[in-house]
Amino acid sequence: MDLKETDILGDRIGEHWYYRSKAQAMARMLQGLRPESVLDVGAGSGFFSRLLLKTTSLREAWCVDISYDGDSDAVEAGKPIHFRQGIGANQADLVLLMDVLEHVDDDVALLCDYVAKAPSGTHFLISVPAFQALWSAHDVFLEHKRRYTLPQLESSIHASGLQIERSAYYFGLVLPLAATMRLAERLHSGTATQPRSQLSLHHPVVNRLLSLTCALELPWMRWNRVGGLTAFCLARKP
Numbered sequence: 001m002d003l004k005e006t007d008i009l010g011d012r013i014g015e016h017w018y019y020r021s022k023a024q025a026m027a028r029m030l031q032g033l034r035p036e037s038v039l040d041v042g043a044g045s046g047f048f049s050r051l052l053l054k055t056t057s058l059r060e061a062w063c064v065d066i067s068y069d070g071d072s073d074a075v076e077a078g079k080p081i082h083f084r085q086g087i088g089a090n091q092a093d094l095v096l097l098m099d100v101l102e103h104v105d106d107d108v109a110l111l112c113d114y115v116a117k118a119p120s121g122t123h124f125l126i127s128v129p130a131f132q133a134l135w136s137a138h139d140v141f142l143e144h145k146r147r148y149t150l151p152q153l154e155s156s157i158h159a160s161g162l163q164i165e166r167s168a169y170y171f172g173l174v175l176p177l178a179a180t181m182r183l184a185e186r187l188h189s190g191t192a193t194q195p196r197s198q199l200s201l202h203h204p205v206v207n208r209l210l211s212l213t214c215a216l217e218l219p220w221m222r223w224n225r226v227g228g229l230t231a232f233c234l235a236r237k238p
Helices: 003-015 017-029 047-055 107-117 137-141 150-159 175-189 204-215 218-223
Strands: 037-041 060-064 072-076 079-084 094-098 123-129 163-170 230-236
Touching: 017 047, 017 094, 017 123, 017 163, 017 204, 017 218, 017 230, 037 047, 047 060, 047 072, 047 079, 047 094, 094 107, 107 123, 107 150, 123 150, 150 163, 150 230, 163 218
Parallel strands: 037 060, 037 094, 060 079, 094 123
Antiparallel strands: 072 079, 123 230, 163 230
C-alpha cells in the first residue's frame, strides 16, 4: 500500500470504495486460512494488517516499508503490530505483498528474498495492478514500473519457487469505466506521463454505488480470469 495514497485519503481510507472493496477481495482470497502472524511487505500505513488484526484471529503483524522514518511498535485491537524498515528471517505464516511488485525493477528477486526468509508452508497473498494498456498518470504518480496480466504475475510467482493455489482478477465490473477514463486522458493529453493521482474522496452516493458494484463480483471472483483492475494470487512455499 502506497503512503502517497494514505496522504490523500487520510483516516478515511477505510471508507473509500476502492480500499473497502480490495479488503473484501483480500478476505475472499484468504478464505479457509487462519494465519496467526502476518508479514506485510510494503505495508505503508499497515491498513490491511490492521484490518486483519481487527477482524480475524491473527495475533500479531509485522509491517515492513523502506519509507518509514524508523522502527516502532504499536497495538491494534489489543494485538501487537510492529513497523520495521527491513526484516530478516520471520516466522509469519502469511506474507502480504499488496501492490508492491510493480514498484521494483526485479519482481522475482524481491519475491525470492522473502520466500527465502519464510518457513515452509507460509502463504503469500500478492496483488498487482492489471493490464499495461491501462497505464495512466496515476501509475506514474505512484512510481510504478509495470502493470501485469494474470499469466505474467503467475510466471513471476512460479519463478520464485512458490506454488500457486488460486489466482484471479478483481474490479472487473468497473474495468469498462476505468478504461474509458484512461482513454479520455490519453486523447486529452496525448500521453500519460505526467504524474497525477486519480484517487479522491467521492460523494457518499457515488462511493456507495461503486462499493456495491464491486461487492457483486465477490461470489464469482475466483473464476475471473478475464479482466479487472487488479490481479490477485495466493501461493504457498512448499
